[in-house]
Amino acid sequence: xxxxxxxxxxxxxxxxxxxxxxxxxxxxxxxxxxxxxxxxxxxxxxxxxxxxxxxxxxxxxxxxxxxxxxxxxxxxxxxxxxxxxxxxxxxxxxxxxxxxxxxxxxxxxxxxxxxxx
Amino acid sequence: xxxxxxxxxxxxxxxxxxxxxxxxxxxxxxxxxxxxxxxxxxxxxxxxxxxxxxxxxxxxxxxxxxxxxxxxxxxxxxxxxxxxxxxxxxxxxxxxxxxxxxxxxxxxxxx
Numbered sequence: 001x002x003x004x005x006x007x008x009x010x011x012x013x014x015x016x017x018x019x020x021x022x023x024x025x026x027x028x029x030x031x032x033x034x035x036x037x038x039x040x041x042x043x044x045x046x047x048x049x050x051x052x053x054x055x056x057x058x059x060x061x062x063x064x065x066x067x068x069x070x071x072x073x074x075x076x077x078x079x080x081x082x083x084x085x086x087x088x089x090x091x092x093x094x095x096x097x098x099x100x101x102x103x104x105x106x107x108x109x110x111x112x113x114x115x116x117x
Numbered sequence: 118x119x120x121x122x123x124x125x126x127x128x129x130x131x132x133x134x135x136x137x138x139x140x141x142x143x144x145x146x147x148x149x150x151x152x153x154x155x156x157x158x159x160x161x162x163x164x165x166x167x168x169x170x171x172x173x174x175x176x177x178x179x180x181x182x183x184x185x186x187x188x189x190x191x192x193x194x195x196x197x198x199x200x201x202x203x204x205x206x207x208x209x210x211x212x213x214x215x216x217x218x219x220x221x222x223x224x225x226x227x228x
Contacts, residue, residue: 043161043218043221045215113158
């Protein structure tokens with residue numbers, strides 16, 4: 001089965017450190033999302049890309065978060081500097097996007113569990 | 118008020134029971150409705166997708182949409198312990214590019 005691969009699976013870091021999370025979307029998928037999941041807020045959209053171009057990053061704290069797609073096989077989410085409130089599970093999802101195609105849903109990775117101490 | 122509301126549970130039922138999971142939403146512009154299942158320490162996986170009001174069945178799962186009441190449901194028949202997971206509803210606008218998720222309902226099916 002095709003899958004979305006996220007690395008690392010777990011990350012513990014000290015406050016103030018830079019954190020980089022990586023995502024390999026499913027080959028051929030043109031839309032990539034970054035979500036954050038916490039007990040309090042549930043799943044929150046941080047940013048998403050279509051054909052590697054950022055379409056919406058309004059859910060992301062711009063002063064410390066950045067998301068990029070250097071190529072079609074890699075999406076990255078960086079936090080610099082990290083803070084304890086960033087502790088969460090970060091999910092990447094990919095799919096075939098386009099007008100009317102959100103019906104097909106998207107495939108999620110297993111997530112990166114981030115703990116900032 | 119959040120855009121999408123969902124009873125967080127936890128909901129515990131005996132094996133074989135019929136389970137009803139529900140979401141309400143406030144924005145009548147939502148057109149596509151989905152149910153995701155999320156096992157512990159895993160990413161959400163798509164279970165069901167529906168577009169119009171009415172029912173859609175897939176094996177033991179039935180998704181129901183009532184746009185006039187802004188209410189969607191997922192029914193699980195003959196529930197199994199393997200159905201124990203968190204169920205998230207999600208919805209998007211016509212031509213929309215991303216989903217709004219409900220907070221999820223945690224379900225436990227007891228053997």
